[in-house]
Amino acid sequence: MNYRHAFHVGNHADVLKHAVLLFCLEALRRKPAPFAVLDTHAGRGLYDLGGAEAERSPEWRDGIGRIWDWPAPPPLVARYLAAVRGFNQDGALRVYPGSPALATTQLREQDVLMACELHPEEHAALRRALPRQPNVQVHARDGWEALGALSPPPQRRGLVAIDPPYEAPDELAKAARALGPALKRFGHGAYLWWRPLKSESALAAADDEARAQGAKDTLRADLWVDRPQAEGRLVGSSVLLINPPYGLEEELRDALPFLAEALTKGRPGWRLEQR
Numbered sequence: 598m599n600y601r602h603a604f605h606v607g608n609h610a611d612v613l614k615h616a617v618l619l620f621c622l623e624a625l626r627r628k629p630a631p632f633a634v635l636d637t638h639a640g641r642g643l644y645d646l647g648g649a650e651a652e653r654s655p656e657w658r659d660g661i662g663r664i665w666d667w668p669a670p671p672p673l674v675a676r677y678l679a680a681v682r683g684f685n686q687d688g689a690l691r692v693y694p695g696s697p698a699l700a701t702t703q704l705r706e707q708d709v710l711m712a713c714e715l716h717p718e719e720h721a722a723l724r725r726a727l728p729r730q731p732n733v734q735v736h737a738r739d740g741w742e743a744l745g746a747l748s749p750p751p752q753r754r755g756l757v758a759i760d761p762p763y764e765a766p767d768e769l770a771k772a773a774r775a776l777g778p779a780l781k782r783f784g785h786g787a788y789l790w791w792r793p794l795k796s797e798s799a800l801a802a803a804d805d806e807a808r809a810q811g812a813k814d815t816l817r818a819d820l821w822v823d824r825p826q827a828e829g830r831l832v833g834s835s836v837l838l839i840n841p842p843y844g845l846e847e848e849l850r851d852a853l854p855f856l857a858e859a860l861t862k863g864r865p866g867w868r869l870e871q872r
């Protein structure tokens with residue numbers, strides 16, 4: 598486990614993933630019934646943009662840094678920026694909240710976050726980063742194992758966020774297969790599965806596998822900011838939503854062209870596909 602999210606935090610992939618995450622959480626809040634969020638690969642929660650890792654690889658400058666002061670961004674982006682502003686009260690972007698930190702901003706008393714992080718240092722940092730309250734649960738636990746073991750949540754409604762580091766070459770296929778047991782137990786849950794956009798054929802195979810595992814109602818959103826790089830640098834990412842909340846497709850259709858243009862490094866593009 599060498600991956601450290603601090604080197605990539607706030608980049609174009611985080612912008613897409615976290616904007617979609619916040620839409621999903623807002624959608625869950627439309628009903629008073631409690632919901633659960635299972636974050637299988639949570640990271641350290643809060644990232645210091647002036648810290649050594651973010652300084653060495655300041656990907657956030659070409660990510661959230663480019664849209665931080667944008668006057669009137671589309672609603673999907675405005676909601677995301679407002680949530681990040683909550684962690685930067687004086688208006689300067691210094692701290693970036695990862696997925697579990699963003700999730701805590703949307704929890705009501707009756708809702709629960711279960712955040713899994715296996716790396717000991719990242720896990721310890723996550724414990725320090727998240728508010729100490731009974732409905733925020735931090736597990737030093739394998740996210741793949743938790744995906745089966747913690748589904749369905751007692752609340753019987755909620756969101757599962759799957760965001761592994763893709764260090765192992767088979768992690769895309771592994772993630773697609775891991776959806777099977779989770780969907781069997783929690784078939785009506787919403788799932789947000791982030792994937793790197795490196796090989797279109799590998800992603801298409803992963804989508805097919807997800808469908809074979811029981812993913813029926815899906816929405817795929819891709820965003821890339823440049824043409825593929827020979828050295829494999831990440832220039833795009835894809836989120837697959839299973840059981841996407843109502844209204845997300847429309848907000849993404851509005852936001853993706855905006856993000857592609859705002860974050861471009863040469864050859865931007867986007868794709869949205871509902872199946």
Ligand SMILES: C[S@@+](CC[C@H](N)C(=O)[O-])C[C@H]1O[C@@H](n2cnc3c(N)ncnc32)[C@H](O)[C@@H]1O
Binds near residue numbers: 738
């Ligand atoms: C891409 S980062 C997560 C970023 C986070 N979801 C966010 O959006 O802010 C992936 C994280 O998964 C952790 N990790 C790797 N393998 C894991 C496993 N099997 N179970 C749980 N966490 C794992 C890594 O230490 C890393 O912090």
